[in-house]
């Protein structure tokens with residue numbers, strides 16, 4: 001039994017952490033704070049995440065924030081609970097997991113979010129088609145690289161699904177993928193489908209719908 005608490009609605013980036021905890025079969029207490037909840041900016045929550053944002057966790061008194069960093073922590077601490085393990089099996093694997101997670105944040109997160117905001121999320125009168133187009137042009141090169149890598153191996157570290165796949169796939173979420181033209185990247189499309197159709201991911205997608 002863990003004393004893991006997860007803060008944030010499944011409709012936020014907290015979905016990433018909920019996916020990880022569900023993959024690991026971790027028991028957790030969920031507080032589904034929404035982005036606009038005033039509690040995020042109040043001292044009790046700011047102690048857990050001084051940025052006043054979700055997701056955040058409290059694992060037996062250890063407070064942690066930043067979705068992908070939380071997942072790296074959970075994988076390192078509890079990864080062996082999954083079969084095959086989601087944790088790094090060596091220093092070299094851990095380095096690769098960091099490499100893919102940092103890459104997802106630097107090369108994909110901002111342009112994919114821009115596309116999502118301007119094609120799906122903002123009300124039509126607040127959308128800027130050019131901003132979405134420019135951001136889509138920006139992700140062509142990283143997606144082409146990812147497609148090449150996935151042509152060589154089924155998952156980012158080789159034959160097994162690890163936290164590297166989970167972290168990159170949650171940045172390339174199903175809803176973000178639906179906003180871009182992925183036809184030129186068939187390996188990415190196939191890998192993302194395999195990741196997003198895992199039972200733990202489907203369970204969190206159902207939580208997101210229920211939170212709507």
Ligand SMILES: N[C@@H](CCC(=O)N[C@@H](CS)C(=O)NCC(=O)O)C(=O)O
Nearest residue numbers: 012013035052053054055066067068
């Ligand atoms: N880089 C952070 C981003 C966190 C973030 O932007 N969270 C949003 C919800 S998805 C939030 O809490 N927004 C409320 C605010 O910024 O006040 C992460 O990946 O955890």
